[in-house]
Amino acid sequence: MEGIITVYPFLNISYRVHREIMMKNLINIAILGAIGGFIGVLFNLWLGNPSRFNIPLDLLVASLLGAGASLIFVFLIANTDRSDTARLLTLALLGGFAWQPVWEGSLNAVNKSVEQNNVIQAEDAIKDAQKTASKIPIANTGKQSALAKEVNTKIEQAYSSIQKIDSLETRMELKEATDDLTEKINGLPPEAIADSKIQENAQRLAQQVAPGSSDFSSLQ
Structure with a gap:
């Protein structure tokens, strides 16, 4: 116990010193970043490029943005020692x-x-739709309609997530999953999904990840 009490003040001092050094580094980095932004404006003017607003405002804005950029660059991008x-x-x-x-x-x-988060959400919804769709053939007639409705709900969730993805390349990550879902639904007994429109909705979902797709209309 006595040893712990003896060591504790040294640990506390070490932590405080480390924190002070860290804060000093942050301030120095931000200052140099601001200077870098300032120099960037002068360099841009030296090249003959026009100012964005006016020179004093350009210098102020670039200095502030430079300070923030330096922290991002040093600690997140470069991950410097x-x-x-x-x-x-x-x-x-x-x-x-x-x-x-x-x-x-x-x-x-x-x-x-x-x-990527939208991809994960869409993928989860598609998997849930597949699991639910696989239950339709073995369900009784009364429950088939409810299961088909649940599949449609999951398709709508996936559709909503995919529409938030701007990159076609990222959407293509879901192509295999949407194709599997379409194949699964196309293999269901026609009488079990007669009025559910899940076939149309599954095909429309698949079109959202197909190259050149321009169908962004709402699900039926």
């Missing part, structure tokens, strides 16, 4: 100077993450 101060600060200056591609790249990464 925190102990290499020279490299850390150099990358901060570079990130601030090239703030526009840094921000664009970060936004693209966020959009890609959102799209």
Whole structure:
């Protein structure tokens, strides 16, 4: 117990020192990023390019965006060794100077993450639709209609998620799943799904991931 009490103050001091160093690095990185953004505007003007707004406002905006871009570039994109101060600060200056591609790249990464989440949601809904559809042939007549309705609900959920995906390449990741669903539904007894329209809806869902598809109308 006495040993723990003796060590604790040193651990606390070490943590405080580490935190202070980290905060100092963050401030230095942001400052250098702002300087990089400032230099970027001057460089752009030197090349003869017109200012976006006016020179003072351009310098202010670029400095702020450069500060943010430097933090993103150093800690997220470059993932720099925190102990290499020279490299850390150099990358901060570079990130601030090239703030526009840094921000664009970060936004693209966020959009890609959102799209992948929509892919997962659509895939889960399609799998649920397949499982439910497989129960229709063995269900009694009264329950077949309810199961078909449930399949339609899952198809609608998948359709909604796919429509949020802008990239056709990303949509194509779902092609095999939608084709399997269409095949499964086409193999169901016609009398079991006569009035459910799940065949039409499954085909329309498959069209959303097909190359060149332009069918973005609502499900029936």
